[in-house]
Amino acid sequence: MSQAGIRWLQLGSVLAMLGVWEVVARAGWVDPLFVPAPSAVLGGFAAIGPAALAGLADTLTKTAIAYALSVLLGVAAGLVLGSLPRVSAALNPFVVALYGIPKILVLPWILLLLGFGTVPAIVYGTLHGFFPILVLVSGAVRDVDRHLLTVARAFGARPWQLYLKVILPAIVPSVLAAMRLGIVFCLLGVLVVEMFAGVRGIGHVLGSLANGFQAAPLFAATALVSAASIAIVLGLDAANERLSRWRG
Amino acid sequence: MSVALVRLGLLAALLAAWEIAARAGNPALYVPPSAALPALGALLALRSYPTLPAHFLLTLREVVAAYALAVAAGLAVGFGLGLNRTLGRAYGPILAALYAVPAVVWYPSLMLFFGLDAASKIAFGFLLGFFPITLAVLAGMRQVSAHLVTVARAFGAGPVTVFVKVMLPGMLFTLVGGLRTGLALSVIGVIVGEILGSKAGMGSLITHAYGLLRTADYVALVVVTLALIVGCDGAASLLERRAARWTA
Amino acid sequence: MAPHTPQRSERPGEAEALLDAADLIALEGVGKRYRTASGDVDAVRDVSLRVAEGEFCTIIGPSGCGKSTLLGMLGGLVAPDTGQVLIAGRPVAGPDPRRAATVFQDPGLFPWRSALENIAFGLEIQGVAAARRRAAAHELLGPLGLRAFADKYPRELSGGMRQRVAIGRALAIDAPIILMDEPFGALDEQTRTLMGEWLLDIWRRTGRTVIFVTHSLHEALALSTRVVVMTARPGRIKSVVELPMPYPRAMESPELVTLRAKLWSEIRDESLRAMQP
Numbered sequence: 001m002s003q004a005g006i007r008w009l010q011l012g013s014v015l016a017m018l019g020v021w022e023v024v025a026r027a028g029w030v031d032p033l034f035v036p037a038p039s040a041v042l043g044g045f046a047a048i049g050p051a052a053l054a055g056l057a058d059t060l061t062k063t064a065i066a067y068a069l070s071v072l073l074g075v076a077a078g079l080v081l082g083s084l085p086r087v088s089a090a091l092n093p094f095v096v097a098l099y100g101i102p103k104i105l106v107l108p109w110i111l112l113l114l115g116f117g118t119v120p121a122i123v124y125g126t127l128h129g130f131f132p133i134l135v136l137v138s139g140a141v142r143d144v145d146r147h148l149l150t151v152a153r154a155f156g157a158r159p160w161q162l163y164l165k166v167i168l169p170a171i172v173p174s175v176l177a178a179m180r181l182g183i184v185f186c187l188l189g190v191l192v193v194e195m196f197a198g199v200r201g202i203g204h205v206l207g208s209l210a211n212g213f214q215a216a217p218l219f220a221a222t223a224l225v226s227a228a229s230i231a232i233v234l235g236l237d238a239a240n241e242r243l244s245r246w247r248g
Numbered sequence: 249m250s251v252a253l254v255r256l257g258l259l260a261a262l263l264a265a266w267e268i269a270a271r272a273g274n275p276a277l278y279v280p281p282s283a284a285l286p287a288l289g290a291l292l293a294l295r296s297y298p299t300l301p302a303h304f305l306l307t308l309r310e311v312v313a314a315y316a317l318a319v320a321a322g323l324a325v326g327f328g329l330g331l332n333r334t335l336g337r338a339y340g341p342i343l344a345a346l347y348a349v350p351a352v353v354w355y356p357s358l359m360l361f362f363g364l365d366a367a368s369k370i371a372f373g374f375l376l377g378f379f380p381i382t383l384a385v386l387a388g389m390r391q392v393s394a395h396l397v398t399v400a401r402a403f404g405a406g407p408v409t410v411f412v413k414v415m416l417p418g419m420l421f422t423l424v425g426g427l428r429t430g431l432a433l434s435v436i437g438v439i440v441g442e443i444l445g446s447k448a449g450m451g452s453l454i455t456h457a458y459g460l461l462r463t464a465d466y467v468a469l470v471v472v473t474l475a476l477i478v479g480c481d482g483a484a485s486l487l488e489r490r491a492a493r494w495t496a
Numbered sequence: 497m498a499p500h501t502p503q504r505s506e507r508p509g510e511a512e513a514l515l516d517a518a519d520l521i522a523l524e525g526v527g528k529r530y531r532t533a534s535g536d537v538d539a540v541r542d543v544s545l546r547v548a549e550g551e552f553c554t555i556i557g558p559s560g561c562g563k564s565t566l567l568g569m570l571g572g573l574v575a576p577d578t579g580q581v582l583i584a585g586r587p588v589a590g591p592d593p594r595r596a597a598t599v600f601q602d603p604g605l606f607p608w609r610s611a612l613e614n615i616a617f618g619l620e621i622q623g624v625a626a627a628r629r630r631a632a633a634h635e636l637l638g639p640l641g642l643r644a645f646a647d648k649y650p651r652e653l654s655g656g657m658r659q660r661v662a663i664g665r666a667l668a669i670d671a672p673i674i675l676m677d678e679p680f681g682a683l684d685e686q687t688r689t690l691m692g693e694w695l696l697d698i699w700r701r702t703g704r705t706v707i708f709v710t711h712s713l714h715e716a717l718a719l720s721t722r723v724v725v726m727t728a729r730p731g732r733i734k735s736v737v738e739l740p741m742p743y744p745r746a747m748e749s750p751e752l753v754t755l756r757a758k759l760w761s762e763i764r765d766e767s768l769r770a771m772q773p
Contacts, residue, residue: 001334009338034361090254094262102436102477104443104451105470108458112277151604154571155618155669156593165621169608188350195352195444203352207444210356222357226349233348246608246649 036216041223044216048209052221055202056228059190062118062201066125066186071179073126074133078178079167081134082141099131104192111197121193121201128189129182136181140174141167176240183236187229279467287464288471296465297453300472307438307449307476310366314373315434322378322430326385340386347379352440359445369441369449377434384426388419424491428484435480439473450476520673520705521547521570526579527730528565538730539565542579545724545733547707549672552699554708554720556763558770562731563709567677570707571598583673593618596673597666601681603658605650611661612637612646618669632668639698640664656687663695667702676708680715688712692719696743713759717752718745725762728770734762 001009018038024030025037036044045052081088081095107124114120144167152166194203202225209218263281270280279287290296297303329336329343355372362368392415400414442451450473457466523545530537540562547553555563568574569581572591581588583595597618605614612633619629637643640660650658659679666674679695680688692715699706699719710716716723717739725734737755745752 001337006334006337009334010342013338014342086251089251090258093255094258100481101474102439104436104440105454105473107443108454108466109277109463112458112461112463145604147600147602147604148606150573151598151600152617152621154573154591154593154598154600155621155665156591157621161621165617166606169606172608184348184350188352191350191352192440192444195356206353206356210360213360215357215360218357218360222353225353226346229349229353230345234345246651 032215033213034215036219040216041219044214044218045220045224048205048217048220052202052205052217052224055200055205055221056224059187059194059201059203059225060228062121062190063125063183063187066122066190067129067183069122069126070129070133070182070186074130074178074182075137075175077130078134078137079141079163081138083167085142088138088142095131095135099135103127103189107192107196111193116197116199118200121190121198124193125186125189129186132185133175133178133182136174136178137171140171144170173240173244176236176243180233180236180240183232184229187232191225276461276463279464283464284467284471288468291465291468291472296462296468300453303449303453304472304476306366307442307451307473310369310438310442310449311373311435311476311480313366314370314438315377315431317370317374318377318381318430318434319427321374322381322426323385325378326382326389329382330386330389336386343379343382347383351376351379351437352444355441355444359441364445364447366449369438369446372441373434373437376437377430380433381426381430384422384429385419388422388426389415391422392418420491424488428481428488431484432477432481435477439477519546520549520584521545521707522582523566523569524579524582526566526569526576526581528562528569528574528577540569540576541730541732543731543733544579545736547705547722549705550703551722552696552706552708552720553722553724554710554716555724555726556710556713556716556759557726557731557734558728558763558767559711560729560770561726561766562729563726564677566726566731567598567675567707567709570673571596571675573598593622593669593671595671596675597669597671599659599662599666599674599676599679601678603650603662605658605661605665607650610647610649611642611653611657611664614650614661615640615664615668617665622669629668633664636664636668639701641694654687655683656691659683659691660694663698667698667704671704673705673707676706678709678711681711688715693744695719700743713756713763714747716759717756718747723759725759726766728766734766 021035022037022039025032025035025040032040081091103124106127110120110124110127114123148166148170149162152162157165190201191203191206194201195207198204198207202221205221206218206225209221267280267282270278270283275283287296291300294300325343329339351372354375355368358371358375359368362371396414396418397410400410405413438449439451442449443455444451446452450469454466454469454473457463457469523543526540526543527538528540530539539560543562543566555566557563565574569576570583570588572588583592588595606617609617612630615633615636616629619632624632634646637646640663642657642660642664645653645657650661653661659682663674663676663679680691683691696719708716708719720739722739723737725737726732727734737759739755741749741751
């Protein structure tokens with residue numbers, strides 16, 4: 001099937017699903033209290049719109065700060081660990097343990113320390129984004145083609161030039177991949193804090209709507225966050241592609 | 249000095265630093281190892297939370313149910329999309345886009361629909377486990393060498409033989425990796441669900457201890473929950489190692 | 497054993513201590529031993545060799561005879577355990593692109609740089625201004641036969657083109673010595689022959705001194721002014737042959753056919769020895 005045909009199939013499937021859902025909901029086969037019809041969700045969006053958008057803006061601001069911190073700290077720590085194989089070997093089990101421990105278990109403790117509000121959300125989001133970036137970047141530094149380093153040394157490159165001219169450009173694809181992975185983790189972390197102990201943000205909005213059994217606005221707000229995160233990830237993918245022409 | 253010794257030294261230093269720092273701090277916020285161990289003892293002796301076994305088993309049952317559903321649906325959808333080119337091209341990208349949404353945004357809707365009991369945790373654990381399994385099946389099938397398939401066909405193998413003798417062995421490693429990730433995420437999904445809102449299970453005990461500022465008990469509960477998580481992952485890694493031996 | 501070089505004057509007394517002005521490169525009793533899991537391996541033992549400016553000196557020998565180690569010492573990437581390596585009378589202490597440029601068997605192009613940017617790499621490391629290094633690299637595109645490919649990335653180039661980019665990168669820094677470690681080893685037969693002819697042309701036009709490591713006897717005979725045959729491990733110099741014939745060489749001439757047979761029997765002995773456990 002042609003690419004255009006695939007697009008039509010995708011669009012048709014989504015529309016068909018929405019249509020079936022609408023019919024099922026209107027026929028009363030599901031309780032509209034729990035599963036509102038798509039048309040009702042649209043109405044829900046009208047009702048919740050401004051509050052949801054303000055909450056989303058708040059969430060995205062916190063996510064952006066957490067993301068910037070994760071990328072900066074993760075890339076820096078990844079460069080250090082990747083460059084020092086002995087240090088990295090000694091620290092590896094700790095990194096794996098910290099990366100592997102579900103962060104949700106330390107969330108209560110973070111809230112005890114930092115209270116409610118913006119700061120714990122940023123810290124928890126950063127914690128989510130930092131480790132995958134660290135692990136990907138340090139692995140990428142370790143895996144830089146030794147031969148390219150030899151070539152650069154043969155041409156008289158000094159240690160700082162090895163970083164600037166070989167290691168940094170070589171790890172760009174991994175950094176981009178890490179950034180793509182990291183954004184979802186950061187957003188996840190911020191949303192979890194907002195849901196668990198938020199006073200603002202779209203996560204808090206989602207939590208209160210669920211507690212208030214307001215299904216239509218809840219579905220609308222959920223669709224809004226999902227669309228926003230898909231748009232962000234697709235944007236990063238596009239940037240990724242443009243920066244990596246040499247990889248083919 | 250061997251790496252293992254350095255690691256042990258680091259661990260000891262970390263514990264000592266934690267002990268000293270925690271003793272100086274507020275006991276409601278900082279729990280030194282010397283206080284965590286008695287709390288763990290009290291927990292395991294069923295003094296602090298006499299109903300611990302029931303909660304532990306509930307969480308375990310939720311994990312098993314969520315994971316079983318995730319494996320069944322993940323394999324079915326993965327192979328369905330992988331074996332049919334048109335379906336794969338149409339719905340693969342949609343799945344990948346949905347994977348870019350931090351799954352926790354679905355949780356309020358699940359909580360609304362399934363209520364505060366086990367069902368919403370199973371649903372969330374299922375959702376988290378489903379994606380990596382499906383995507384691993386798709387990735388694994390793409391990995392199978394087209395040349396090997398051609399060779400098998402040239403030797404007269406039919407579709408079933410090709411699937412069993414060429415595709416499965418060729419993708420096994422990726423598939424098992426996805427199954428392991430899926431289990432880890434199902435476990436996290438269940439626990440996140442319990443912490444975000446529930447009346448029973450390890451997560452609910454953790455929020456209970458946190459809410460009452462019983463921080464030492466909270467640490468002990470986290471340790472027990474970690475044991476559950478590590479145990480699940482250990483079982484999965486055994487399976488992975490066996491698969492590695494088959495493919496090697 | 498110091499091989500004879502035609503340019504050397506016989507001045508007893510001085511010859512031992514001082515380098516002849518014409519000898520650009522001098523290896524004096526160099527040796528290298530590597531530690532491996534299965535014990536120490538003598539890669540190179542007691543090699544002495546002098547190469548005059550403008551020579552095309554080929555080192556040939558069985559696999560693992562230390563040819564690449566020898567080249568690594570000249571390029572400053574490998575430190576000898578014994579003896580010393582002198583270029584223009586001064587010992588080699590590390591990579592020095594002002595004295596020698598290396599071309600590796602794996603071209604080692606930076607995949608994120610275009611052909612032109614790869615050629616300019618050495619100049620960039622030396623801190624040459626962007627416009628000047630671009631101009632210098634551009635000038636090389638013609639002789640390299642890469643004029644239409646300046647902006648292509650390595651993955652968009654054929655194997656022969658990639659190796660020409662790597663050679664261009666070495667030529668660009670204007671080092672008097674070019675060290676080539678089996679540069680055409682990974683290319684197919686036809687490309688290899690054409691690249692040899694092309695390299696010969698470049699060498700004759702630029703007057704650089706080339707140290708060329710190869711497995712191919714044909715390449716050695718077609719290109720070199722001198723061929724050095726090495727023994728199986730530990731690598732030592734087995735023989736040195738001067739090739740005064742003019743270029744382009746008629747490979748079927750009686751002279752070259754005889755030489756070929758002689759060199760082949762030497763290399764064959766050593767290769768057989770290298771295959772013994």
